Amino acid sequence: xxxxxxxxxxxxxxxxxxxxxxxxxxxxxxxxxxxxxxxxxxxxxxxxxxxxxxxxxxxxxxxxxxxxxxxxxxxxxxxxxxxxxxxxxxxxxxxxxxxxxxxxxxxxxxxxxxxxxxxxxxxxxxxxxxxxxxxxxxxxxxxxxxxxxxxxxxxxxxxxxxxxxxxxxxxxxxxxxxxxxxxxxxxxxxxxxxxxxxxxxxxxxxxxxxxxxxxxxxxxxxxxxxxxxxxxxxxxxxxxxxxxxxxxxxxxxxxxxxxxxxxxxxxxxxxxxxxxxxxxxxxxxxxxxxxxxxxxxxxxxxxxxxxxxxxxxxxxxxxxxxxxxxxxxxxxxxxxxxxxxxxxxxxxxxxxxxxxxxxxxxxxxxxxxxxxxxxxxxxxxxxxxxxxxxxxxxxxxxxxxxxxxxxxxxxxxxxxxxxxxxxxxxxxxxxxxxxxxxxxxxxxxxxxxxxxxxxxxxxxxxxxxxxxxxxxxxxxxxxxxxxxxxxxxxxx
Amino acid sequence: xxxxxxxxxxxxxxxxxxxxxxxxxxxxxxxxxxxxxxxxxxxxxxxxxxxxxxxxxxxxxxxxxxxxxxxxxxxxxxxxxxxxxxxxxxxxxxxxxxxxxxxxxxxxxxxxxxxxxxxxxxxxxxxxxxxxxxxxxxxxxxxxxxxxxxxxxxxxxxxxxxxxxxxxxxxxxxxxxxxxxxxxxxxxxxxxxxxxxxxxxxxxxxxxxxxxxxxxxxxxxxxxxxxxxxxxxxxxxxxxxxxxxxxxxxxxxxxxxxxxxxxxxxxxxxxxxxxxxxxxxxxxxxxxxxxxxxxxxxxxxxxxxxxxxxxxxxxxxxxxxxxxxxxxxxxxxxxxxxxxxxxxxxxxxxxxxxxxxxxxxxxxxxxxxxxxxxxxxxxxxxxxxxxxxxxxxxxxxxxxxxxxxxxxxxxxxxxxxxxxxxxxxxxxxxxxxxxxxxxxxxxxxxxxxxxxxxxxxxxxxxxxxxxxxxxxxxxxxxxxxxxxxxxxxxxx
Numbered sequence: 001x002x003x004x005x006x007x008x009x010x011x012x013x014x015x016x017x018x019x020x021x022x023x024x025x026x027x028x029x030x031x032x033x034x035x036x037x038x039x040x041x042x043x044x045x046x047x048x049x050x051x052x053x054x055x056x057x058x059x060x061x062x063x064x065x066x067x068x069x070x071x072x073x074x075x076x077x078x079x080x081x082x083x084x085x086x087x088x089x090x091x092x093x094x095x096x097x098x099x100x101x102x103x104x105x106x107x108x109x110x111x112x113x114x115x116x117x118x119x120x121x122x123x124x125x126x127x128x129x130x131x132x133x134x135x136x137x138x139x140x141x142x143x144x145x146x147x148x149x150x151x152x153x154x155x156x157x158x159x160x161x162x163x164x165x166x167x168x169x170x171x172x173x174x175x176x177x178x179x180x181x182x183x184x185x186x187x188x189x190x191x192x193x194x195x196x197x198x199x200x201x202x203x204x205x206x207x208x209x210x211x212x213x214x215x216x217x218x219x220x221x222x223x224x225x226x227x228x229x230x231x232x233x234x235x236x237x238x239x240x241x242x243x244x245x246x247x248x249x250x251x252x253x254x255x256x257x258x259x260x261x262x263x264x265x266x267x268x269x270x271x272x273x274x275x276x277x278x279x280x281x282x283x284x285x286x287x288x289x290x291x292x293x294x295x296x297x298x299x300x301x302x303x304x305x306x307x308x309x310x311x312x313x314x315x316x317x318x319x320x321x322x323x324x325x326x327x328x329x330x331x332x333x334x335x336x337x338x339x340x341x342x343x344x345x346x347x348x349x350x351x352x353x354x355x356x357x358x359x360x361x362x363x364x365x366x367x368x369x370x371x372x373x374x375x376x377x378x379x380x381x382x383x384x385x386x387x388x389x390x391x392x393x394x395x396x397x398x399x400x401x402x403x404x405x406x407x408x409x410x411x412x413x414x415x416x417x418x419x420x421x422x423x424x425x426x427x428x429x430x431x432x433x434x435x436x437x438x439x440x441x442x443x444x445x446x447x448x449x450x451x452x453x454x455x456x457x458x459x460x461x462x463x464x465x466x467x468x469x470x471x472x473x474x475x476x477x478x479x480x481x482x483x484x485x486x487x488x489x490x491x492x
Numbered sequence: 493x494x495x496x497x498x499x500x501x502x503x504x505x506x507x508x509x510x511x512x513x514x515x516x517x518x519x520x521x522x523x524x525x526x527x528x529x530x531x532x533x534x535x536x537x538x539x540x541x542x543x544x545x546x547x548x549x550x551x552x553x554x555x556x557x558x559x560x561x562x563x564x565x566x567x568x569x570x571x572x573x574x575x576x577x578x579x580x581x582x583x584x585x586x587x588x589x590x591x592x593x594x595x596x597x598x599x600x601x602x603x604x605x606x607x608x609x610x611x612x613x614x615x616x617x618x619x620x621x622x623x624x625x626x627x628x629x630x631x632x633x634x635x636x637x638x639x640x641x642x643x644x645x646x647x648x649x650x651x652x653x654x655x656x657x658x659x660x661x662x663x664x665x666x667x668x669x670x671x672x673x674x675x676x677x678x679x680x681x682x683x684x685x686x687x688x689x690x691x692x693x694x695x696x697x698x699x700x701x702x703x704x705x706x707x708x709x710x711x712x713x714x715x716x717x718x719x720x721x722x723x724x725x726x727x728x729x730x731x732x733x734x735x736x737x738x739x740x741x742x743x744x745x746x747x748x749x750x751x752x753x754x755x756x757x758x759x760x761x762x763x764x765x766x767x768x769x770x771x772x773x774x775x776x777x778x779x780x781x782x783x784x785x786x787x788x789x790x791x792x793x794x795x796x797x798x799x800x801x802x803x804x805x806x807x808x809x810x811x812x813x814x815x816x817x818x819x820x821x822x823x824x825x826x827x828x829x830x831x832x833x834x835x836x837x838x839x840x841x842x843x844x845x846x847x848x849x850x851x852x853x854x855x856x857x858x859x860x861x862x863x864x865x866x867x868x869x870x871x872x873x874x875x876x877x878x879x880x881x882x883x884x885x886x887x888x889x890x891x892x893x894x895x896x897x898x899x900x901x902x903x904x905x906x907x908x909x910x911x912x913x914x915x916x917x918x919x920x921x922x923x924x925x926x927x928x929x930x931x932x933x934x935x936x937x938x939x940x941x942x943x944x945x946x947x948x949x950x951x952x953x954x955x956x957x958x959x960x961x962x963x964x965x966x967x968x969x970x971x972x973x974x975x976x977x978x979x980x981x982x983x984x
Contacts, residue, residue: 030566030623031559031611039554039639046555062531063538067523068613068644068660069582072589074522076599086589090561091601092613093585095648097564097578107568109583109610118601119523121560121584121613131522141835147531152560152644156587168560343633 005355007289012233016284020162023292023356025279033160033167040356041279043300045170048278049150051202051297052172055194061146061174066128068152069119074127078252081126084219088156090121090167121154126220126271129175130249137177137267139258144187145177163280164237164492171275177267179259181246184268188244191272192225195240203278204295204408205229205285206415207239208438208487210463215450218271222246228462228487230415231284234436236462236489239281242272280492286380286407292357293380295407296400302334303396304358306349308365315340318364321389325362325374328393334400354379359403360396364389380407421485425476428488432459438489442482444475453477459488497847499781504725508776512654515784515848517771525652525659532848533771535792537662540770541642543694543789544664547686553638553666558620560644561611566619570744573618576711580648582613582659613646618712618737618763621667622745629669629759631750636679637669645767655772656729656984663767669759671751673738676760680736683764684717687732695770696787696900697721697777698907699731700930700979702955707939710763714738720954720979722907723776726928728954728981731773737761772984778872778899784849785872787899788892794826795888796850798841800857807832810856813881817854817866820885826892846871851895852888856881872899913977917968920980924951930981934974936967945969951980 005022006014020026025041037045053063069092076082096113100106122128129147136142150172157167174191178184192209199205207227217224221243229239247266250256255267286293296302305322309315319340326336337358339349346363353361363375374392377384380403387395418437422428431439443449443461454460468484475482497514498506512518517533520526529537545555561584568574588605592598614620621639628634642664649659666683670676684701691697699719709716713735721731742748742758751757778785788794797814801807811832818828829850831841838855845853855867866884869876872895879887910929914920923931935941935953946952960976967974 027627029559029620031561031563031620034559034561036559036624037557039556042556043554045557062535064531064534065529065537065662067521067526067528068646069523069526071523072599075589076597079597082589082599086591086599089587089589090584090611091586091589092582093601094583095581097567097574097581097583097612099578105568105571107564107574107578109585119582120589128521128523132528135519154560170557 005289005291008232015289016280017162019283019287019291019355025283026162028162031167033157035162035166035168037170037276040300044282044294044298045276045279047298047300048198048202049172052194052198052274053150055198056148056172056174059146059190059194061148061176063149064147065149065151066125066132068122070122070125070128072118072120074131075120077127077131078220078249080248081124081220085123085155089123090154090156092119092121122151123153123155124271124273125149125151125153125173125175126245126249127253130253130255130269133175133177133267134253134255137255137257140179140260143177143179143257143267144183146174146187147176148172148174161280163276163283166276169276171273173271173273176270177250177255178270179257179265179268181268184246184270185244188223188225188242188270188272191270192227192240192242195227195242195272195274198274199227199229199239200408202295202297203282203285204297204404204411205239205281206408206412208463208465209467210465210487212241212463213447213450213461213486215447216461218243220245220248221271222248225466226463228438228489229281229285230411230418230438230489231281231492232414233284234418234490236438236491237277237281237284238462238491239278240272240274243270245269245271285411287357290351291355293407294357294359296359296404299357299359300335301337301356301358302400303329303360303362304337304339304349304353305362305364306339306346306353308346308363308368314366315342317366317369321369322364325389325392329396332393332397334396350377359400362392378403380410423473423476428459428476429457432457432488432490436490438462438487440485440487441476442473442484443486444478444480444482446478446480449475449477453488457490459490462487462489462491497781497783500724507781508772509654511775511779511783511847517775518654520654523659525649527654527658527660529662529768532792536774536786536790537768537771539790539792540690540694541664544686544690544766545642547690548640548664548666551682551686553640553668555641556639557641557643558617558624560614562614562617562620564610564612566623566745567612569619569623570712570741572740573616573712577615577647581615582646582648584611584613614643615645615647616763616765617641617643617645617665617667618741619745622741622747622761625667625669625759626745626747629747629749632671632752635669635671635749635759636675638666638679639668640664640666653772655768655775658768661768663765665763665765668762669742669747670762671749671757671760673760676738676762677736680715680717680734680762680764683762684719684732684734687734687764687766688719690766691719691721691731692900694787694789695774695777696789696896696903697731697773698900698904700955700957701959702957702979704733704955705939705942705953705978707942708953710735712737712740713763714740717958718955720930720981721773721777722903722910722930722981723773723984724906725776726910726982728930728983729769729773729776730954730983731770732764732766734764735762737763777903779849782843783847785899786849786851788851788896791849791851792827793829793848793850794892795821795852795854796829796831796841796845797854797856798831798838798845800838800855806858807834809858809861813856813861817881817884821888824885824889826888842869851892854884870895872902915965915968920951920968921949924949924980924982928982930954930979932977932979933968934965934976935978936970936972936974938970938972941967941969945980949982951982954979954981954983
């Protein structure tokens with residue numbers, strides 16, 4: 001089964017597409033550009049949701065739900081935002097179908113059921129949410145509002161890839177309102193930190209925190225902060241964004257409040273989101289030619305146990321023992337799968353659970369029963385060891401922690417290896433083509449240079465890293481002065 | 493605050509609308525027919541989701557996600573289903589807006605971005621899901637498929653009410669596929685039992701389990717089962733449905749499988765759902781003229797503690813004690829809110845938390861501190877007692893259990909009181925107008941009689957109760973023979 005995957009070296013893109021489908025994560029649907037997230041894939045997304053949701057609540061946020069549809073006049077209100085999303089909006093124009101008089105059993109759009117005003121299927125919810133906040137906010141006492149929404153959004157895409165770029169996707173979008181610019185900026189960076197912490201601690205994914213250039217920021221934002229991750233093929237992936245909206249949406253929707261001095265002022269805003277795109281990042285960062293490699297903290301199944309047996313009697317004896325082990329591991333909060341199918345051979349099962357990325361596999365046969373041992377295989381390094389059965393309950397949790405940490409360290413090492421500092425445009429292009437990865441270089445800060453580099457190399461400024469030091473230099477492209485390096489990469 | 497609510501006797505409908513808004517549960521949005529679910533309301537929905545999701549998983553189901561949009565040709569495939577939902581569908585016809593050449597800053601639908609085929613925003617997902625199952629199912633080994641989806645759906649409504657009837661609503665929809673009719677029927681009734689258990693154990697809402705008449709069943713189903721609940725105004729509310737779909741969708745989408753005998757057969761299906769409508773049921777079943785009454789198992793806050801103080805020193809001493817109590821209760825899994833605002837008087841706070849339905853309120857002042865006591869008020873009965881501070885951690889959990897049970901018993905008693913058995917149509921109309929509630933009566937089983945009674949009285953057959961006994965009788969309307977009683981009511 002796993003052997004059927006194209007190798008990463010051969011064709012990284014094909015490897016990714018096959019892996020997503022064969023590991024039962026997602027597939028294309030009958031709706032152009034939309035995916036079906038299959039149960040196994042969805043269970044990983046649920047783990048992400050749970051961890052993120054707890055982090056949002058621990059930082060004082062509550063969930064709420066706002067409408068799917070945005071009336072056109074609200075959508076238009078913040079001009080930059082409207083302009084940024086207008087080209088990729090699904091539009092509802094009618095509210096009824098009727099029987100087709102020409103074709104029995106077929107339906108047509110009822111021309112008598114045309115809406116007075118078109119509805120935009122939300123590509124993001126700033127417009128509908130700020131038009132609501134207007135009703136909620138009168139005074140500084142009503143602030144801050146710290147709200148998050150788990151929802152589906154639609155951005156019409158011509159070229160789609162499962163998880164990475166789909167017309168409909170699932171995400172969370174936080175939308176907060178504050179009395180001061182300072183407080184809103186703090187919220188923006190706090191949520192960036194939450195995302196970075198989630199990526200590193202749960203996804204085992206090291207990220208660079210940074211600020212987007214003017215050309216790459218969110219339409220309607222003053223500043224966009226992001227976390228950028230590195231995939232195994234040397235391309236970067238934007239894994240989450242947090243926007244300081246200033247008073248832009250408050251002004252567009254006339255959301256004013258009486259401040260502590262009794263004066264009327266516009267409210268300050270932020271918004272921040274991560275999406276099912278994270279699934280793509282998770283897959284591409286860690287997996288190998290045999291299939292998924294999942295960090296234990298996001299694995300739907302932590303341990304799979306495969307019995308090696310010839311007779312039913314052997315299976316029964318093994319089952320009793322497995323029952324004990326499973327129950328001890330489950331008590332500690334781990335999910336254990338006992339694969340006792342008699343329709344498939346152990347080798348097939350090994351390959352299948354490798355493909356699905358289960359972090360630890362136990363194999364146990366009659367000889368193990370005699371010796372009181374079990375064979376333990378870890379997915380990340382493929383290393384095997386023999387463990388005493390009565391140590392399993394104590395050792396497996398440690399092993400899972402070690403796997404979580406190893407996957408992270410491996411990704412961190414890789415990221416370090418493919419991050420290169422260059423000073424000339426010639427070197428830049430060379431590194432980009434030969435090695436890829438993050439390239440740290442001086443840039444003159446202009447849109448023109450950014451656009452020219454993108455046009456010539458397909459590399460974009462991923463971010464201006466938050467930890468970038470002041471450093472006098474010259475732009476590798478224009479030769480104009482620059483005060484700090486930025487991070488370039490080709491990206492998903 | 494609470495005093496501002498219209499009383500239930502005066503105007504039940506106004507009471508409901510005001511309560512939903514004033515308790516911060518939901519409000520109308522700027523999108524016709526769509527609501528905003530506010531953080532406090534959403535936190536109750538989250539509690540419902542958690543409990544239901546666990547019950548679904550405990551019965552072997554997994555979550556997945558299918559597209560929001562249904563291409564028209566798939567929507568049409570199952571004719572009854574298509575006909576049933578065609579009149580209330582939001583239709584996407586275009587995928588782009590562009591600048592309005594006539595009006596600077598405005599947008600218009602781009603006529604060059606018309607879709608080749610219209611997309612229906614899902615009113616329910618049988619069509620898109622069965623078109624997917626076709627790809628997943630070849631053999632009996634691929635069955636059963638036990639999948640659930642948490643999602644938003646859209647059914648265009650002309651007359652809407654918060655939670656009860658909105659154009660967009662949130663729900664879960666289970667969609668299962670089976671190798672035999674028997675297994676599918678078992679799944680249908682199992683999920684009905686899950687819903688009934690959830691309603692009774694979590695919502696404290698007694699329900700009648702039954703089967704819908706032909707006229708009231710789900711478009712495309714062979715049989716629809718439901719749970720019906722009784723509201724305080726004597727009107728019924730359908731709280732959940734579970735459909736046996738037979739092979740209808742399998743035939744419409746040509747989903748066949750090789751059975752154990754090696755023969756090709758159509759797959760058997762079920763679907764089942766509950767929605768944010770349950771929020772309406774929860775509110776209307778238990779709440780009173782002072783506000784919400786929440787069963788502890790769904791209450792976002794279990795205990796609110798209000799300090800009675802004049803000086804900061806008094807507040808500090810109380811806070812220390814409250815810290816202790818809260819920490820002990822939190823350890824046991826309860827959510828405790830310490831309302832130490834110095835901007836509002838205790839009386840205002842009492843009314844506010846009553847309005848929001850917090851099951852238990854503790855009030856503690858300097859004299860309580862001296863005596864080592866606290867005043868405990870329960871929301872359901874308004875009874876107050878003085879409790880020793882050192883007994884709070886042990887007694888409050890018992891009190892919460894008692895409140896949960898009392899709310900259920902009260903609703904059960906009420907349901908019993910407003911369930912009436914009648915034998916003549918004259919009595920039926922009299923009971924309906926004077927008392928409302930469930931009316932158990934003989935019916936001849938015809939659509940015509942059902943329609944005539946509905947036309948004349950606005951009462952519908954809520955269900956044919958599963959526990960209805962065989963009983964010879966005559967239809968109260970037509971005088972024709974009948975073998976069992978059915979349950980009528982006016983309904984939401």
